[in-house]
Amino acid sequence: MPATSEVTKIAPQESAAGSLKSAVYLAVAFGLLKYVLATAAQIAIQHAGYFIFRDELYFLVCGRHLAWGYVDQPPIIPLVARISELLFGLHSLALFRTFCSLAGAAEVALTGLLAWRMGAGRWAQALAMTGILLAPMVIGTDATISTTLFEPIFWMVIALALMELARLAERGIRSGRAVAWCWIALGVTAGIGLENKWNEVFFLVCVLVALLLTKQRRILASKWFPVGFALIVLLVLPNLLWEIHHHWATLELLHNDQIDGKNVHVGALAFVLDQLEVFGFLMAPLWIGGVLWLLISRRARAFRFLGVTYALYLPLMIVLHAKDYYLAAIYPLYFAAGAAAWDVLFRKLWLRRGFTPAYMALHVVGVAITLPVILPVLPPAHELAYMNRLHLQPPKLETDTTAPLPQYMADMLDWRHKADLLANAWLSLPPQERAQAAIYARNYGDASAVTIYRPDVPPAISGHQNYFFWGPRNYTGSIVIDFGDSRKALDSEFDSVQVFAEDTNPWVEPYERGPVYICRGLHENLQTLWPRVKFWY
Numbered sequence: 001m002p003a004t005s006e007v008t009k010i011a012p013q014e015s016a017a018g019s020l021k022s023a024v025y026l027a028v029a030f031g032l033l034k035y036v037l038a039t040a041a042q043i044a045i046q047h048a049g050y051f052i053f054r055d056e057l058y059f060l061v062c063g064r065h066l067a068w069g070y071v072d073q074p075p076i077i078p079l080v081a082r083i084s085e086l087l088f089g090l091h092s093l094a095l096f097r098t099f100c101s102l103a104g105a106a107e108v109a110l111t112g113l114l115a116w117r118m119g120a121g122r123w124a125q126a127l128a129m130t131g132i133l134l135a136p137m138v139i140g141t142d143a144t145i146s147t148t149l150f151e152p153i154f155w156m157v158i159a160l161a162l163m164e165l166a167r168l169a170e171r172g173i174r175s176g177r178a179v180a181w182c183w184i185a186l187g188v189t190a191g192i193g194l195e196n197k198w199n200e201v202f203f204l205v206c207v208l209v210a211l212l213l214t215k216q217r218r219i220l221a222s223k224w225f226p227v228g229f230a231l232i233v234l235l236v237l238p239n240l241l242w243e244i245h246h247h248w249a250t251l252e253l254l255h256n257d258q259i260d261g262k263n264v265h266v267g268a269l270a271f272v273l274d275q276l277e278v279f280g281f282l283m284a285p286l287w288i289g290g291v292l293w294l295l296i297s298r299r300a301r302a303f304r305f306l307g308v309t310y311a312l313y314l315p316l317m318i319v320l321h322a323k324d325y326y327l328a329a330i331y332p333l334y335f336a337a338g339a340a341a342w343d344v345l346f347r348k349l350w351l352r353r354g355f356t357p358a359y360m361a362l363h364v365v366g367v368a369i370t371l372p373v374i375l376p377v378l379p380p381a382h383e384l385a386y387m388n389r390l391h392l393q394p395p396k397l398e399t400d401t402t403a404p405l406p407q408y409m410a411d412m413l414d415w416r417h418k419a420d421l422l423a424n425a426w427l428s429l430p431p432q433e434r435a436q437a438a439i440y441a442r443n444y445g446d447a448s449a450v451t452i453y454r455p456d457v458p459p460a461i462s463g464h465q466n467y468f469f470w471g472p473r474n475y476t477g478s479i480v481i482d483f484g485d486s487r488k489a490l491d492s493e494f495d496s497v498q499v500f501a502e503d504t505n506p507w508v509e510p511y512e513r514g515p516v517y518i519c520r521g522l523h524e525n526l527q528t529l530w531p532r533v534k535f536w537y
Helices: 002-017 020-047 054-063 076-088 098-117 122-133 136-141 151-170 177-194 200-213 215-221 225-245 249-260 268-278 281-296 301-319 324-345 349-374 380-390 415-427 444-453 487-493 526-532
Strands: 437-441 479-483 494-503 514-522
Touching: 020 098, 020 122, 054 076, 054 444, 076 098, 098 122, 098 151, 098 324, 122 281, 122 324, 122 349, 136 268, 136 324, 136 349, 151 177, 151 200, 151 215, 151 301, 151 324, 177 200, 177 225, 200 215, 200 301, 215 225, 215 301, 225 249, 268 281, 268 301, 268 324, 281 301, 281 324, 281 349, 301 324, 324 349, 349 380, 415 437, 415 444, 415 479, 415 494, 415 514, 437 444, 479 494, 487 494, 487 514
Parallel strands: 437 479
Antiparallel strands: 479 514, 494 514
16 A cells, blocks of 8 residues: 555656656757757867867877776776777867767756656756756866766766665565666666766765665665675776776875865855856756755655755865866756756746746857857957956866966867977987987876877877876987976986977967977986886876
8 A cells, every 4th residue: 555655646746747758759859959069069169270188188098008097087088089089080079079979968868857757847858958958067078078078977877776766665666676677777887987987986975875864765775785886896896906006096196186286276155156157057046946856845755865965965075175077967967856846836837838948048048158168169369359358267277277268278279289399309300319219298288199199200208197107118218309397407307408399379378388308318217217207196
């Protein structure tokens, strides 16, 4: 009888939300729209003169050195970058970033399915998907290959599995095939997600604590819970073994980031206001309403743990001085919940059909106006003029970024030119010197640029991030083409230092401008010096 009673309570909500088939059709339609818009945006970005992002160049080089881990990331994104290079090449941004457009489409579609599962009707499902499709943070993070790209997909699948387990528990069902498949799906998804980005650890911990704090703790009593946990451990084990073998390199990097003050730290209030800004002020009432609905609504009692998760995750990120995009993956859950709350607020169908399109249209207009601030769809000079005219500037994330353009735009410029300067310096040497000459760059952007764009010269070496593990190869330091180090430091380390050329691009960060040096006669053999070259920051 209890199980029948729960079915009776839930059935009307499912009826109001429509059938799964109709929800899937709507989700696919919005996913296709997202894919088309994202692809068009990539064409516009390339037409405006921007190209592959700094970190993407590094991911491409990591993908050519496939491993179970890297200093600054688990293995999935370098693998994706390598597959993208092999399948699509590097000539077209729209093709090279195909996985970005597909991931964005999946994120939008899954948001709609989450909204349906929470009981939202078709108009509200469309509203939730519109909110995610046009959220400035989502537009930005879906625009390049990065560790944040697939994160929302993993988190949403985890949430869907837990929601289904909670619904089954409400009906008194705690075992059987459906429960088993939910735990297996959760374990596999969470395990793969951790091989994508370690930030998921914090999400999983907050979800677990939220379950323990709510009535949904009953789902943890399932005999399949240990199976799901074991799958997570099994799938993340290769990366854990890599970390152990490399003396927990990622933890050392994170420690360096904290003590060296690389990232901008803001107060709690400013951090919260950033969340409102980067996900769109106009849509803030939707996801905030979703959080509140999950926390207080009787209709949301089966999903209460998701509201508590946000209440735990947000302050945790503030305490850890996280960047604002570290929360990006969690927001589709609350846009979906906001859609369910929207239907409660506007119970009459005519109200939903009237207010929902108007609210969506308002959001479309707002994003259309601010799009050049979100994505580099205008040439640099026009971008800067547009931002100044609107008095808009994205939040600053790192302390040493002072370029006229936002860092993520500046980091899509100049790499091919930088690669040519370094390669031409190497080619200017007499043939007998080239075999001894190393191309050295202080940071992975410059090193990766010359490695990717100039295959006619030797790959660059660097002490930055995972380049340190790839080592100095057989170079002794007798001749070094250098970019990124100060003249004063080089004069103290080499017998002679000569300026070959200078990068003076005014749009890039200051540390990406400066001379290319030809250095001769390193005072200490590079092989013995290498341990001190490590630059994890």
